[in-house]
Amino acid sequence: MRYSGFTLISQALRGHTGWRPAWREASPKSTYDVLIIGGGGHGLATAHYLASRHGINNVAVIEKGYIGSGNVGRNTTIIRSNYLLPGNTPFYELSMKLWEGLEQELNYNAMVSQRGVLNLFHSDSQGDAFARRANAMRLAGVDAELMNLEQVRTMLPFLDYKTGRFPIRGGLLQRRGGTARHDAVAWGYARAADSRGVDIVQNCEVTGIAVTDGRVTGVETTRGQIKAKKVALAVAGNSSRTAAMAGMRLPIESHVLQAFVSEGLKPLIDCVLTFGAGHFYVSQSDKGGLVFGGNIDGYNSYAQRGNLPIIEDVMEAAMALWPALGRVRLLRHWGGIMDMSMDGSPIIDHAPVQGLYVNAGWCYGGFKATPASGFCFAHLIAKDEPHPVAAAYRLDRFATGRLLDERGVGAHPSLQ
Numbered sequence: 001m002r003y004s005g006f007t008l009i010s011q012a013l014r015g016h017t018g019w020r021p022a023w024r025e026a027s028p029k030s031t032y033d034v035l036i037i038g039g040g041g042h043g044l045a046t047a048h049y050l051a052s053r054h055g056i057n058n059v060a061v062i063e064k065g066y067i068g069s070g071n072v073g074r075n076t077t078i079i080r081s082n083y084l085l086p087g088n089t090p091f092y093e094l095s096m097k098l099w100e101g102l103e104q105e106l107n108y109n110a111m112v113s114q115r116g117v118l119n120l121f122h123s124d125s126q127g128d129a130f131a132r133r134a135n136a137m138r139l140a141g142v143d144a145e146l147m148n149l150e151q152v153r154t155m156l157p158f159l160d161y162k163t164g165r166f167p168i169r170g171g172l173l174q175r176r177g178g179t180a181r182h183d184a185v186a187w188g189y190a191r192a193a194d195s196r197g198v199d200i201v202q203n204c205e206v207t208g209i210a211v212t213d214g215r216v217t218g219v220e221t222t223r224g225q226i227k228a229k230k231v232a233l234a235v236a237g238n239s240s241r242t243a244a245m246a247g248m249r250l251p252i253e254s255h256v257l258q259a260f261v262s263e264g265l266k267p268l269i270d271c272v273l274t275f276g277a278g279h280f281y282v283s284q285s286d287k288g289g290l291v292f293g294g295n296i297d298g299y300n301s302y303a304q305r306g307n308l309p310i311i312e313d314v315m316e317a318a319m320a321l322w323p324a325l326g327r328v329r330l331l332r333h334w335g336g337i338m339d340m341s342m343d344g345s346p347i348i349d350h351a352p353v354q355g356l357y358v359n360a361g362w363c364y365g366g367f368k369a370t371p372a373s374g375f376c377f378a379h380l381i382a383k384d385e386p387h388p389v390a391a392a393y394r395l396d397r398f399a400t401g402r403l404l405d406e407r408g409v410g411a412h413p414s415l416q
Helices: 007-011 041-053 088-102 101-108 124-138 148-156 184-193 235-246 306-321 323-329 370-383 386-393
Strands: 031-037 057-061 117-121 144-148 170-174 200-201 204-213 215-221 224-233 252-264 272-275 280-284 287-298 330-341 347-350 356-358
Touching: 031 041, 031 215, 041 057, 041 148, 041 184, 041 356, 041 370, 057 124, 057 184, 088 101, 088 235, 088 370, 088 386, 101 184, 117 124, 124 144, 144 148, 144 252, 148 170, 148 224, 184 200, 184 370, 204 224, 204 330, 235 252, 235 330, 235 356, 252 306, 252 323, 280 306, 287 330, 306 323, 347 370, 347 386, 356 370, 370 386
Parallel strands: 031 057, 031 224, 057 200, 117 272, 224 356
Antiparallel strands: 117 170, 144 170, 204 215, 215 224, 252 287, 252 330, 272 280, 280 287, 347 356
């Protein structure tokens, strides 16, 4: 069924009795050409692009829970491509371009909203760093606008410009950035992949990876053994545990990242705003809630919950930037598991085990990278060579010293 205005009207006249499930409830077959572990945004996008771009549709995506139960359904929905380093900029710009055409490609409303992403700066030195980033973005063909204080004040008059703890000096704006509906992205990719013959298997947890003579042959799951010519890992915060099943130790740590939603408010902020003097970012959802977050919890954990010190840290940053938030009530908060790499950049590469592929280490950037991650991972799996825009994401960069340290904090995963 193709979604359209005509379909919606015709179904309304029929009492909405003719809608079909968005994807099949598939049972695993005994053998696949490609088996993708992880039914999040990256795994589902990879399956879609394998089928749509490379004609490989004997594919299964296996998910230990339900589609949308992991990080793709618990994030702050920001999309952007305002990166500095040459290894990152082309990749995230490809992702932005894919976001811009995603709803037409998937025939699904992912609620992509290019409302703009504004990063504030609070000192002359930080302004110089933002000017450097803006110039690097423009040289790479990415839109960037460096804004002075008065331009920011015109755009966001409700911030504290006079008595703030960290006075605002200006900002860097990417107008093409914005937000997308996180779970709708997962559902759209799942539906598109299913329509091309991909099996989406829910409630199927991987318990082991079968390796014979240095080559992967399949996986053991709670629903039996599944054989595959190629196995791809796209399990975000569970990457270390899953890779260990194949005898691998990845250069990543798992940390909790908390996110928050306020009570519903009237339209208040029409962009994504980030605080330059601390880690805090905020936007407003279509339901009216303010969606915001900050730093990861500093300790390693696989629990999808956070702790109070980080909540306090995020609220302090919120109040320093926007004191009026002190009158807003918090509706809920949750935690997702981040796979923090040693240099803050992701991994898309072959594993040392033949036929095994790794997609991991996304740190804070996983959701915004969803389309390009799936696109480049599918290219790697299908052609056994990295896509040009993801060439810097090789696993061996940690051994050769060719790190891609966007934030410049070195090998400190909890600070990336």
